[in-house]
Amino acid sequence: MPYPSKLTPDLILNSAQTLLDAGGAAALNMRPLAAALGVQASSLYRHFPDREALLQALEDAASTEFGRVLQGASSGKPPREALWAAAEAYLSHARRFPHRYGLLLSPRLPATAQPGPGKDLWNTVLNLVSALSRIPDDTARTVALWAFLHGYAVLDRSGLFGLSGPRGSFDIGVNALLDEMERAAPAASA
Structure with a gap:
């Protein structure tokens, strides 16, 4: 296969994201990706040294996209x-x-958060929580909300809610957390 002069990291990531969306991270390998792009697998390594680097780039893209979605949904609201x-x-x-x-749930060793898309996503949620609680850098409540949302999304995705479904549990959980954040605000300013 010839090496296309227009092969770019963005083009590779877009094709990789299509494969990821269709079959998950397990389905994402360099040979099928190269075939989808009409190139030799070796040409991908000019842009991504290995599969892990490609997965990290996809995770960064997912974090960025997720942050935009959250910002778009929350923009201009109290x-x-x-x-x-x-x-x-x-x-x-x-x-x-x-x-x-x-990809956002990939296991990793505890480490100090580094600047980048994952940290930006965290800061988006942290700023929303801090605006409600009126506690600057309200990490505790941000972790509580994030843990609830992650847990709920994973349970929902896995089908563990069963045939009866979640029966309003999302609303109950989010409202309980938001109520607590609002109650924290006067205590923080007292």
């Missing part, structure tokens, strides 16, 4: 409504793109 809209957008996006979402 704090509680913004956070509620972001929570709904979070679940909707996780349902719509389960394999992209799965």
